[in-house]
Amino acid sequence: MNVYFSKSLVLLMSSLTSLVALLACQAGEAPAQSTPLPSAQTSAQATAQAEAYIWKMPEGFPKPKIPADNPMTIAKVDLGRHLFYDKRLSLDQSQSCASCHLQSKAFSDGLRVPTGVTGVAHPRNSMALFNLAYNPTLTWNNHQLTQLETQMLLPLFGETPPEMAMTGLENELFKRLREQPLYQQKFKAAFPQDQDPFTLLRLTQALASFERSMISANSAYDRYVYAEDDSAISLSAKRGEALFFSETTECFHCHGGFNFTDSSSHTGNAFTERPFHNTGLYNLGGTGAYPADNTGLYELTHLPEDMGRFRAPSLRNIELTAPYMHDGSIATLEDVIEHYAAGGRTIRSGPYAGVGSTNPYKSGFVKGFKLTEQEKADLIAFLKSLTDHSFIQDPALSDPFAQSLK
Ligand code: HEC
Numbered sequence: 317m318n319v320y321f322s323k324s325l326v327l328l329m330s331s332l333t334s335l336v337a338l339l340a341c342q343a344g345e346a347p348a349q350s351t352p353l354p355s356a357q358t359s360a361q362a363t364a365q366a367e368a369y370i371w372k373m374p375e376g377f378p379k380p381k382i383p384a385d386n387p388m389t390i391a392k393v394d395l396g397r398h399l400f401y402d403k404r405l406s407l408d409q410s411q412s413c414a415s416c417h418l419q420s421k422a423f424s425d426g427l428r429v430p431t432g433v434t435g436v437a438h439p440r441n442s443m444a445l446f447n448l449a450y451n452p453t454l455t456w457n458n459h460q461l462t463q464l465e466t467q468m469l470l471p472l473f474g475e476t477p478p479e480m481a482m483t484g485l486e487n488e489l490f491k492r493l494r495e496q497p498l499y500q501q502k503f504k505a506a507f508p509q510d511q512d513p514f515t516l517l518r519l520t521q522a523l524a525s526f527e528r529s530m531i532s533a534n535s536a537y538d539r540y541v542y543a544e545d546d547s548a549i550s551l552s553a554k555r556g557e558a559l560f561f562s563e564t565t566e567c568f569h570c571h572g573g574f575n576f577t578d579s580s581s582h583t584g585n586a587f588t589e590r591p592f593h594n595t596g597l598y599n600l601g602g603t604g605a606y607p608a609d610n611t612g613l614y615e616l617t618h619l620p621e622d623m624g625r626f627r628a629p630s631l632r633n634i635e636l637t638a639p640y641m642h643d644g645s646i647a648t649l650e651d652v653i654e655h656y657a658a659g660g661r662t663i664r665s666g667p668y669a670g671v672g673s674t675n676p677y678k679s680g681f682v683k684g685f686k687l688t689e690q691e692k693a694d695l696i697a698f699l700k701s702l703t704d705h706s707f708i709q710d711p712a713l714s715d716p717f718a719q720s721l722k
């Protein structure tokens with residue numbers, strides 16, 4: 317196993333401390349509304365473009381919390397969308413955020429693990445991106461990453477592993493962007509109050525605004541629940557729903573709530589807890605250990621009880637985001653059900669051999685169960701009713717360069 321991977325994410329975070337500090341400091345210095353706008357014309361323009369963003373979600377779906385210093389505007393979301401799909405954001409201009417986050421796969425990538433521009437593989441599976449504004453913590457196992465504005469510093473500038481590998485190349489990055497008339501227009505439209513909007517703070521704010529606009533709330537199951545359309549899901553899916561929310565499978569304990577995860581925060585809920593769980597995926601040599609490059613929350617806290625604890629991802633769009641788990645080590649939904657039915661995965665040989673069901677750090681909710689073939693099919697039918705086909709076809713989230721500039 318590559319030594320890169322065994323390096324702690326704490327180290328990675330500390331290598332980013334200066335950038336995070338820079339962001340904080342820029343945020344403090346950012347000219348607020350008090351700064352007069354350059355001209356009356358710009359002011360009228362600015363008002364139009366700073367128009368508040370209108371959320372697209374069904375009634376009853378909670379509103380996300382938005383950071384006070386980065387309110388949603390149409391112009392910011394638009395700029396962020398361009399940046400998300402722009403390969404200029406990587407060292408050799410070969411990868412954009414969208415290289416590992418494809419709309420057709422609910423912004424995951426279909427790979428076990430991705431490879432960054434320098435050819436180094438990431439130890440973890442590319443996460444699907446939707447309803448991000450509700451996630452109280454970001455990435456598979458980090459309890460300290462709480463802001464989208466900060467999370468993206470990892471793919472952009474992180475070195476363990478390098479992804480887009482722009483470490484130390486901020487000036488080069490903004491030179492590339494400044495040269496584009498498109499960005500001259502879009503950065504100014506998004507941040508009309510700035511003398512010079514070509515800063516890391518503004519780039520992260522625009523990208524985060526686009527990320528927050530990725531709302532997925534129109535699955536068949538949503539139409540069944542929010543629009544009370546009883547025919548939106550099949551009888552099989554309805555039986556699967558009952559199983560999902562039963563004490564037999566216990567799925568709902570960790571994947572419950574409107575976003576199908578217990579890791580959720582929105583307006584009107586005072587969520588502070590940060591739940592991470594060990595589902596018994598590994599048990600190296602019976603010690604409870606997970607592979608050294610993926611020890612979960614333990615990687616950050618070094619507390620024994622945090623071994624193998626990961627965030628329970630949302631199960632929305634789960635049909636589209638195989639392979640599964642933090643390391644992409646389960647290929648199909650059928651195999652995921654087998655893993656839980658067995659109360660943990662058994663690996664018979666090789667370096668990862670061990671009986672996951674006896675992992676001492678495993679959650680008590682992963683206790684195993686017996687389902688008939690029909691019941692397993694029902695559970696999967698329910699999971700597939702969480703697929704939002706309009707989300708993966710939404711033109712507002714698609715590649716803006718697809719026909720035009722590139
Ligand atoms: C080389 C592939 C790759 C690239 C390029 C990439 N990502 Fe990711 N992304 C990942 C992986 C892998 C994870 C999981 C990381 C982890 O758990 O440590 C992830 C996780 C995330 C998450 C966390 C989602 C959640 O629910 O917690 C967000 C947000 C995200 N990426 C946004 C971005 C943005 C924005 C960019 C561009 C600036 C980007 N990614 C570029 C692979 C990539």
Ligand code: HEC
Pocket residue numbers: 565566567568569570571592593594595597624625626627628629631634637639640641642643649652653656679680681682
């Ligand atoms: C104790 C909490 C817990 C329970 C109970 C639980 N899960 Fe999970 N689930 C998790 C965690 C944590 C992960 C990520 C684990 C990892 O990657 O190591 C996960 C991952 C998954 C994934 C893969 C997600 C992805 O994006 O790769 C699926 C699918 C899933 N669970 C379905 C279920 C179903 C179905 C049930 C009920 C049979 C269930 N879970 C019960 C916590 C739980």
